[in-house]
Amino acid sequence: MANQKKFIARREELPLKGDSTSLFLQIMISIAVFLFAVTLSGVLSINTMLQNWNDSILGSLTVQIMPATHFNQEKAMAETLAHQDKAVAFLKTVPEIEKVTPLTDNQLEKLIQPWLGDGINIADLPMPRIIDVKLKKGAEIDFIDLAAKLSQATPMASVDNHKLWLNKLIKFADGLKMLALSVLALVIMITSGAIFYTTQTSLGLHKYTIEILHLMGAKDTYVAQQYARRTAILGLEGALIGLAIAIPTIFGIGSLARQIEGGIISEANLSIAAWGVILSLPLFASLIAMLTAYYTVKQTLQKMM
């Protein structure tokens, strides 16, 4: 019989596809995933940035040699350089230190150039000398002990391990990160709440069908699974749309950040792992939507006989 072949396409018992809450849910999830992706990219960038700072700072320190004061500039310079040599000689004996590099006149000029402009002769100024010290990988050093020993070698030397200014930046970045994480938590809560209420509304819309299913012997799980399946698909579709809008936005913000000179923000690049997390958001959103719908249905149906 021709008819027999056609009916194989089984229709869903709960007609959730055309229901008015579906579109709302999809738009809601799109917006949530967009906000989530953009905020998360911010958090992950800050993380990368902090990591970069830590990596570069932990492995290095700076030794400063105060300039000798003398009426004769040449003598003063010679004395300062002598102190520098003593410091370098001492630093080279420390086993945790890999490399000791005194900054050349040229390098020092470049450092002060933003403040004093071009055409400065470093020899005419009572300039401190700077020694860049690279520590061996993984080496831990007692800075106080090092500073004490160094001052014995030359009283004009002082050690700066960058911790002071870095700590302030880290605190600022941590504050930003906490703010972003709060936004993420808020987005999850609002989205789950929206799914909870749309699912309840939908249960109200389909009360008649659900009653019939119950009378036919359907368990709550049977109804909940249909909702979970549908919400997971809606969630995935909505999330993919949200992510599709979020990716160019993230690139846009990234390119704006790179235009800011100064080197701090430009270090906030997303790693491959961070992109992996952002690209997996639709699956995560779909899973949350599915679980929220499932447990909302189970909880709401408990109130029916």
Added chain:
Amino acid sequence: MLNIDNNSGSIIDMQNVGIRYGQGPEILSDIKLSLKKGSFHFLTGKSGAGKTSLLSMMYLAQKPSRGIVSVFGKNVNFTNRDSLAMLRRKIGVVFQDFRLLDHLSAFDNVALPLRVCGMEEREVKKRVMELLQWVELDRSIQATPATLSGGEKQRVAIARAVINRPDLLLADEPTGNVDNDIAPKLMKLFVELNKLGTTVVIATHSEKLITDFAYPRLHLQNRSLKIFAPNDFTGMGGRHG
């Protein structure tokens, strides 16, 4: 000690059952009833006498306001939701208003009780086609209820009620809308099911049905239930007074 479950062999057992809606008066009071396995009863009473309320307690759509209702030996007040669902799978119901799902075809409507139980699709197809042919609806398997006549809808509703070979069949005016020639055929189906062990309760206003099929009768009047022997038409009104 409280006796939670009843294993006396009754399919349905009611003790001092009363039912009311909200704060209103009791629709049914002090109902005592025991339906043995394999019994066949008609249920009569004027409109508003509480037939549908009594049936709805039997098919576990509502709990009594007071008293004890046991279905298949389980006290419904102490049975959890999943167990109630399992009990409902043993009950077939034909509703007066059919209660078909309008967005589903006749086939899918009839298949519903089987799919809810998780039956394999091949077996579902075989059983549903067989039954739809038997109730002469095999040409309308794809039709949605909106395109079916009242009689056809009723046959779909009956097919849905019996597809799972229920242990208990409850029917509310099952032959009210069908043509005169198909009504006896449907009644024959109920009788055959009863012979195979299904307990049957049919709510009806049809004196002809009660006369043609001599089964005992549960009669609701003044909120209480009385049981009459076959062919005893007390309280029916009409020609039997």
